[in-house]
Amino acid sequence: MKHQLDLPPDYEPRVYVVDDDEGVCTSIADLISSMGFTACTYTSAEEFLSGTDNRINGCVIADLRLMGSNAIEMLRKMKSEGYEIPLIILSAFVDVTTTVSAMSEGALTVLEKPYAEQELWDHVIAAILLNAEQRFARRWLLEYHSKESRLTEGESEVMRLLLKGLSNKSISHQLDLSARTVVMRRKAIINKLEVDNVIDLAKLITKAQIIEQYLTTDNVVAEIKCQLQE
The missing domain is CATH 3.40.50.2300 (Response regulator)
Known part of the structure; x- marks a missing residue:
């Protein structure tokens, strides 16, 4: 069996x-x-x-x-x-x-x-x-948050707007950044989260959100983030 x-x-x-x-x-x-x-x-x-x-x-x-x-x-x-x-x-x-x-x-x-x-x-x-x-699920989520924790505050800000479907030009205007800075941060996000493009990034984030919701009753998400801070 x-x-x-x-x-x-x-x-x-x-x-x-x-x-x-x-x-x-x-x-x-x-x-x-x-x-x-x-x-x-x-x-x-x-x-x-x-x-x-x-x-x-x-x-x-x-x-x-x-x-x-x-x-x-x-x-x-x-x-x-x-x-x-x-x-x-x-x-x-x-x-x-x-x-x-x-x-x-x-x-x-x-x-x-x-x-x-x-x-x-x-x-x-x-x-x-x-x-x-x-x-x-816990192991996968730990690995995901480990990668996510490598993002800078600026990269996280750009990622949030990318996931809303904004173009590089719109992000540049909204955050008052140069086009080159947005491109560099976008590249860093893709590399650090180990995905190929923004579509795969969206899929990754969605998967993480689903798993977090699944494990919420056990306070697993909070425990994982505490582990990463130790």
């Missing part, structure tokens, strides 16, 4: 199972192994948080009612510590309040026990594909 998903070659997801019932942990771990993924098991939220860090990839499966912090409390701690990995919550007692609370905190889904193996399987695959997609 793992090889059928066409995951990036440098992406090595694991499935982290958190349940204080050893039998349940073993059962889920066996299922995950049969899918071709590595499963790591933990008996509490505290053990999981102390045994991992926010760089892990793949997905987390956690029982709602854990000894110590429950799965929703664990999810809040994960968010505060910068984890960027989908969480699937399992519970024998699923109601509207619990489901809304869990998913509003960022849980991918809440599955009611007993569940069909195929149902859990499908959600694990969806979670891993989502994690891989978000990871790629």
Whole structure:
């Protein structure tokens, strides 16, 4: 199954199972192994948080009612510590309040026990594909903002007008610059953002805006810009 998903070659997801019932942990771990993924098991939220860090990839499966912090409390701690990995919550007692609370905190889904193996399987695959997609998007956005940060203030000003469809002559007039200066700044923009022309530049900016919107809920854009300033 793992090889059928066409995951990036440098992406090595694991499935982290958190349940204080050893039998349940073993059962889920066996299922995950049969899918071709590595499963790591933990008996509490505290053990999981102390045994991992926010760089892990793949997905987390956690029982709602854990000894110590429950799965929703664990999810809040994960968010505060910068984890960027989908969480699937399992519970024998699923109601509207619990489901809304869990998913509003960022849980991918809440599955009611007993569940069909195929149902859990499908959600694990969806979670891993989502994690891989978000990871790629974050990496692409970091690379884009790294290039964008090389633009001078004057170049950014010219780029803004280019994207509005203004000609070199109109930009020259509006910014009170010589035609040569506009041409030089335009060339610098194309080179620094590694595109061939203004049309490709517009496509690049549009892609960046779409990805930023997609990742906004995780405050990823702000985090990326902070990284570039460090």
